[in-house]
Structure formats: structure tokens, C-alpha cells
Amino acid sequence: MTTVDLTQSSVRELNQALHDLPNDATGSWEINGAKGEHAIAVGIDAPIDVAVNGHAGYYCAGMNKHANITINGNAGVGVAENMMSGRVHVKGNASQSAGATSHGGLLVIDGDAAARCGISMKGSNIVVKGSVGHMSCFMGQAGCLVVCGDAGDALGDSMYEVHIYVKGTVKSLGADVVEKEMRSEHIEELGNLLSEAGVDDDPSNFKRYGSARNLYNFHIDNATL
Amino acid sequence: MCGIVGLYLKNPSLHNEIGKLFAPMMVAMTNRGPDSAGFAVYGDEVSEGVKLTLQHETADYPWHELQAELETTYGGNVKLEVHSTAAVLKINANEEAIRSYIQINHPEVSVMSVGQSIEILKGMGLPVDVIARFGLEGMKGSHIIGHTRMATESAVTTEGSHPFTTGMDLCLAHNGSLSNHNRLREELKREGVKFNTLNDSEVAAGYLAWRLKEGDTLKEALESSLDVLDGFYTFVVGTKNGFAVIRDPIACKPAVMAETDDYVAFASEYHALADLPGIENAKLWEPEPATVYTWGG
Numbered sequence: 001m002t003t004v005d006l007t008q009s010s011v012r013e014l015n016q017a018l019h020d021l022p023n024d025a026t027g028s029w030e031i032n033g034a035k036g037e038h039a040i041a042v043g044i045d046a047p048i049d050v051a052v053n054g055h056a057g058y059y060c061a062g063m064n065k066h067a068n069i070t071i072n073g074n075a076g077v078g079v080a081e082n083m084m085s086g087r088v089h090v091k092g093n094a095s096q097s098a099g100a101t102s103h104g105g106l107l108v109i110d111g112d113a114a115a116r117c118g119i120s121m122k123g124s125n126i127v128v129k130g131s132v133g134h135m136s137c138f139m140g141q142a143g144c145l146v147v148c149g150d151a152g153d154a155l156g157d158s159m160y161e162v163h164i165y166v167k168g169t170v171k172s173l174g175a176d177v178v179e180k181e182m183r184s185e186h187i188e189e190l191g192n193l194l195s196e197a198g199v200d201d202d203p204s205n206f207k208r209y210g211s212a213r214n215l216y217n218f219h220i221d222n223a224t225l
Numbered sequence: 226m227c228g229i230v231g232l233y234l235k236n237p238s239l240h241n242e243i244g245k246l247f248a249p250m251m252v253a254m255t256n257r258g259p260d261s262a263g264f265a266v267y268g269d270e271v272s273e274g275v276k277l278t279l280q281h282e283t284a285d286y287p288w289h290e291l292q293a294e295l296e297t298t299y300g301g302n303v304k305l306e307v308h309s310t311a312a313v314l315k316i317n318a319n320e321e322a323i324r325s326y327i328q329i330n331h332p333e334v335s336v337m338s339v340g341q342s343i344e345i346l347k348g349m350g351l352p353v354d355v356i357a358r359f360g361l362e363g364m365k366g367s368h369i370i371g372h373t374r375m376a377t378e379s380a381v382t383t384e385g386s387h388p389f390t391t392g393m394d395l396c397l398a399h400n401g402s403l404s405n406h407n408r409l410r411e412e413l414k415r416e417g418v419k420f421n422t423l424n425d426s427e428v429a430a431g432y433l434a435w436r437l438k439e440g441d442t443l444k445e446a447l448e449s450s451l452d453v454l455d456g457f458y459t460f461v462v463g464t465k466n467g468f469a470v471i472r473d474p475i476a477c478k479p480a481v482m483a484e485t486d487d488y489v490a491f492a493s494e495y496h497a498l499a500d501l502p503g504i505e506n507a508k509l510w511e512p513e514p515a516t517v518y519t520w521g522g
Contacts, residue, residue, distance in 0.1 A: 036496030055495050055509075074509060076495060077479060095511060096476070114511050115476050134475070134514065 007033035011040055021046045023066075034060075034073065041069055047086075058095075061088045064105060080107045083124055096133065099126045102143070108197045115152065118145045121162060127197035137162055138174065146193055148201065156209055160217075164209040165190050167201070178212045226375040227387075227400040228254025229480075231461040231491035233368040233468035233520050239487055240268065244364035246501065250490070251352045251361070251371045253497035257400075258373025261386035262355040263347020265396035265463055268366025270342040274317035275393075278337040278344045279327065280310055280383060288312040291331065298326070309358045310383075311337065311346050320393055335384060335421070340394030342465045347372075347386040368521070370463045372398040379424045389427045391418060392434030394465040399426035400478045400493055401457035409453065429454060433462065447471045447517045459512075461491055466522030476514035483507040489520050 004014050014031065018041060025046040034040055034054030041050050042059060044067040052060065055073040065084045074092035083102040090098075093111035100116070102124035109117075109126075115133035118126045123142040131149030138154070140162035150168035157174025163186065164177075173179075182190075182204070190203040216222050230250040234240060243266065251262060269276075279291075292305040295316055304315040316323060320339050327336055338345035346359040352373045356362070372387035379385050388396040403409075406425035409432065414420070418431040432453060436446035443464055450471070457477040462469040470491055472480055483490045483498050485507045492498050501507070512518055 035499035036494060038494075038496075055499070057494060057496055074495070093509075093511075095479070095481070115514070 001028045001030060003030045003032065005032045006035065006037055006040070011037050015039065015042055018044050018046075018048075018050075021048065034071075036076065038076070041067075044069070044086075055092070064088060074111070075109075079109075080105070080124075083107065093130070094128075098128075099124055102126070104143075106193075106196060112149065118143075118162070121145065125193055125196075127193055127199065129197070129199060131168065134171070135174070137164055140164075144189065144193060146190065146197070146206075148199060156211070158215060159211050161211065163189065165203075165206040166209065167206045170207075170209070173209065176212050176215045177209055180208045180210045182206070182208050226257045226377075228257030228373040228493045228497070229371070229398045229400050229459065229461050229491065230254055230493070230497050231368070231370045231398070231463070231468065231470070233489040234487065235489065235520075236487040237367070240367055241365050243268070243366045243369055244360075244362045246488075247369050247371065248356050248362045249500050250492060250497045251356050251373065253499075254371075254373040254493060255352050257493055258375045259351055260376045260381045261347065261349045261374045261383070262352040262372065263345065263374075263386045263388055264356070264359075264361060264369055264371035265338065265343055265345045265388045265390070265398075266361075266364050266366040266369045267342045267344075267394070267463060267465065268364070269344075270465075271315050272341075274315065275320050275323060275339055276341060276344065277314045277316065277323065277327070277339050278346065279312050279314065280335045280337050280346075280348075281312075281333060282310065282383070284310050286310070286312075286334070291334070299323075308346060308360055310348065311359060313344055338390045338394075338396065340390075340465065342367075343390065343394045343396060343463070345388055345390055345396060347388070348383050349381060349386065367466075368463055368468050370396055370398050370461050370468075378402055379422065384422050385424050387426060388463075389424070389430040390434075391420070391427065391431040392437060394463075395430065395434050395437065396463045397426065397430040397433060398461045399429060400459045401473065403429060403454055403456035403458065405455040425456070429458070429460065437464075443467050443469055443522070444517050444519050447519075451515055459493070464522060467519060468521055469517060469519040470512050471517050472512050472514050474515040476512075480512050481509065482512055482518075483509050 028049040036057040038057035042062040045065040047066040050069040052071045057076040059078045061069040070089045075094045080088040081100040083105045085104045090109045094113040096114040099107045107126045112130035117132040117136040127146040134152035137156045140159040144163045147166045151170045154174035156177040306313045388398040403425040406428040459478040
């Protein structure tokens with residue numbers, strides 16, 4: 001176990017030490033004194049375990065590859081943004097743009113996520129045990145967004161192929177978003193995600209939303225080669 | 226960018242420590258606003274007349290001569306307290322009369338605030354330097370609002386620093402930018418609101434001052450501003466007894482709040498709240514878009 005106290009050393013030193021690890025490194029890191037510092041544990045490329053104790057600032061666990069990162073507190077704007085793989089678990093609430101543009105991996109948020117959760121997500125899975133704010137999954141391209149609470153205005157606006165599952169109410173759907181049938185493959189996909197995230201719930205309690213594929217980009221006549 | 230911080234004390238026994246609690250909050254927002262900084266502190270209320278905060282670009286301005294002149298003109302005692310380039314004067318006079326007297330007879334002096342409780346102190350430079358210049362750490366009061374500026378739409382000057390005021394005991398700090406401020410400024414001028422700069426945030430302060438003068442409560446004035454102001458904004462607003470927060474309908478600019486039995490605190494980033502006493506057990510939340518939050522009057 002490697003312990004780092006951010007009241008004693010800088011975030012830059014911490015991230016450099018994490019980047020210096022070989023790609024097959026294992027082991028655990030404990031990061032104390034987060035106190036809202038930005039860019040904690042960003043750009044890791046090794047299958048290590050990291051615990052961040054305290055509330056994190058912006059972009060915590062951004063660009064993560066392979067690591068299993070737990071934030072024992074709230075996370076600021078853009079937690080796990082552009083994550084490639086691995087797992088990021090926020091024990092508290094997350095601010096806006098959680099998991100923005102993330103390509104892979106699993107982001108679990110125990111509390112609520114604010115606006116624009118999963119904006120432009122590109123293949124990751126995001127499970128929010130609470131509710132999400134407005135414009136969540138805006139322009140979402142691939143992956144799954146699971147919301148166990150409620151969703152705010154304009155859910156999935158201008159989205160592409162993300163599977164959105166919401167258990168509670170949706171304040172309003174975004175442009176070109178419709179409710180879709182929960183087929184057996186969706187029940188299975190959602191069941192697996194809920195169990196991976198540690199949520200004990202029946203997938204049949206959720207509704208699925210997705211793109212009606214009517215916007216400009218979905219018309220073959222508008223394709224440019 | 227820009228950073229905003231605010232602290233409203235619910236527990237009066239902390240009034241003596243407001244400056245000490247607030248100074249680190251300002252410094253924590255340096256990365257969001259290194260160009261200029263300022264704060265509006267509410268306390269040391271005058272029961273009669275008004276309290277003025279005046280500023281001159283030099284630290285050796287003859288404030289005592291101005292004090293003597295005002296005593297002759299208005300009669301009675303004028304109390305004077307000097308903080309670097311700023312002076313706080315307590316005078317038994319009417320708000321509009323004293324404001325225009327200073328503007329006509331002493332155009333070299335800027336009127337930063339007028340009210341019974343408010344003092345606005347602001348200037349160019351890093352937050353750590355501005356707060357040291359004005360002695361923030363030793364200040365007392367019930368609530369305080371601060372701003373660190375990264376200038377975008379108007380020049381880096383003392384006048385263009387926040388917080389802004391255009392009415393008695395009113396102040397507003399803004400993170401964001403307004404897109405319809407030019408037209409709104411002209412409309413408000415026709416209603417008699419006076420402006421000192423071309424800054425967009427001053428227009429928002431002017432709008433609120435006008436609505437309050439027309440009889441709106443602070444909550445009503447802020448709710449109507451959602452329809453009138455176009456652009457991106459998180460505002461923190463102070464009045465003599467009140468403290469309010471509002472974000473634009475898409476919540477473009479960041480905001481986080483903390484509340485305990487002792488205080489309500491606001492910051493652009495959690496970082497600025499991290500050293501407040503009892504923050505570990507405070508209720509922490511992000512204000513909802515297009516929702517008015519108020520405390521006090």
C-alpha cells in the first residue's frame with residue numbers, strides 16, 4: 001500500500017508517480033487530503049487499486065485505463081471523463097459532466113449526478129444509484145447509462161446509440177428520444193450492469209430510452225463520404 | 226472564468242471571525258480569477274444616515290480633508306476609517322444626495338457602495354494581495370460576498386472589479402457573461418438607474434436594484450431576472466439582511482453550497498469550502514438551475 005497525503009505533496013507529484021508505474025503494476029494506493037483538489041489520479045494506465053479519501057475536485061480519475069478507483073466522498077465536474085477502461089466508484093454525489101466522452105470501463109455513482117451526466121459517452125457504462133440532472137447523455141454515442149432515481153430535463157438530447165435505462169421519472173426527453181421496448185437482451189444487459197454496480201433491483205422495474213433515429217445524421221441522403 | 230465565494234453566518238457568535246473564515250475562501254479561488262478581487266462585507270450597521278465606501282487610486286488621498294468638508298457641508302460628525310486606497314465614511318445624509326455630492330464635487334473619488342451596513346472593497350491584483358491591502362482577516366460582520374476576476378468582456382480596472390452595487394446595501398457577484406446587457410442597460414437608464422462602467426455584471430446589479438426599489442422582494446426580483454437576463458450566470462447577491470444564490474437555466478457555471486447550524490457557504494468550487502469548520506458534516510449540494518435560494522431578509 002502506497003499512501004499519499006495531498007496536504008503534504010502536490011497533485012502533479014502524485015500523478016507523475018502514477019504515470020511512472022509500469023503497465024502491469026498492481027497494488028494499492030491511498031490518497032488522503034483530497035480537499036477538492038483538481039485532477040487527482042488522472043491518466044493512470046495500470047491495473048492498480050486507488051482510494052481517494054475526501055471530496056475530489058474537477059476531472060478526478062480522468063482518462064483512466066485499467067485502474068479501480070474509489071472516491072470516498074463527492075466528485076467535482078467531469079469525474080472519469082474520457083475513461084478508457086477500468087472502474088471508477090464515487091461513494092458520494094458527482095457534479096456535472098460525470099463520465100463525459102468516456103470510451104470504456106464502468107463508472108458507478110452511489111449518490112446523485114448533476115447535469116450532463118454521460119455527455120457524449122462513447123462506449124462506457126455508467127450506473128447512477130440516485131438521480132441525474134438535465135441534458136444527461138447529450139449526444140451519447142455508445143454504452144449504457146443506468147439511472148436508478150429520476151432524470152432531469154432533455155434526457156438523451158440528440159443522442160445516437162447509448163442504451164438509457166431509468167427506473168424513476170423522466171422530467172422530459174431530449175430531441176429525438178423515445179421510450180423503447182425492454183426486450184430480453186436489454187433485461188440481461190441491465191441485470192448484469194446492476195449486479196456489477198452492486199444494486200439489488202429487478203431490471204423489469206426500469207424503462208429503456210433511445211434515439212428514434214430521425215435527426216439529420218440518421219438520413220442516408222445526408223451522409224457525406 | 227471567475228470565482229465567487231459567499232458566507233452567511235447563522236450563528237451571531239461567529240460575527241467576529243467572518244474575515245478570518247472568509248480570507249482562505251478568497252485565496253482558494255485565485256486560479257479562477259487572478260486579475261482582480263473584491264468583497265462586500267455586511268456589518269457595523271449605522272442606525273442613522275448612511276455608510277459610504279469610497280476609493281481613490283492612490284493610498285495618500287487626503288480623506289481627512291474630505292471628512293472635514295463633509296462635516297461643514299452636512300453638519301454633525303462624519304466618521305472616517307481608512308483601509309489603504311479606500312475609505313469608509315459614516316454620515317448623517319440622504320443616499321442620493323451624498324452620492325451626487327461626491328460625484329459632482331469629487332469626481333476623482335469613486336463611490337464603491339452606499340448603505341447602512343455594506344462596505345465594498347476591491348482592487349486589481351491577486352486575491353491574496355487585495356485582501357491583505359484592505360485587512361479582510363480582521364473584519365467583522367454577518368455576511369460577506371467575494372469575487373476573484375478573470376476578465377473577459379471589459380478591462381481589468383478597479384471599477385470593473387466585482388462585487389457590483391447600484392443600490393442601498395445591495396451587491397452582486399457574477400460568474401459568467403450576459404449577452405443582452407447593452408440593450409438592458411439603456412432600458413434601465415430610462416428608469417433612472419445609473420451605471421459607472423460598461424460591465425455586464427453591473428447591469429444585473431442595476432436590474433435587481435431597480436426591481437427592489439419597485440417593491441419586489443429579493444426572491445421576486447431574482448425570479449423575474451430569469452426571464453430578463455440572457456446569458457450564462459451564477460449570481461451571489463447580498464442585501465442588508467439577506468443572502469441569495471441563483472444559476473441560469475442550464476447551470477453553465479459551477480456552484481457548490483454547504484450549510485451547517487452555524488453558516489451557509491457558497492463557492493464556485495468545493496476547494497474553497499474545504500477549510501471551513503465543520504465542513505465534514507455539512508450538508509453539501511449544488512444549487513439547481515433556474516432556482517432562487519435565499520436566506521435572511
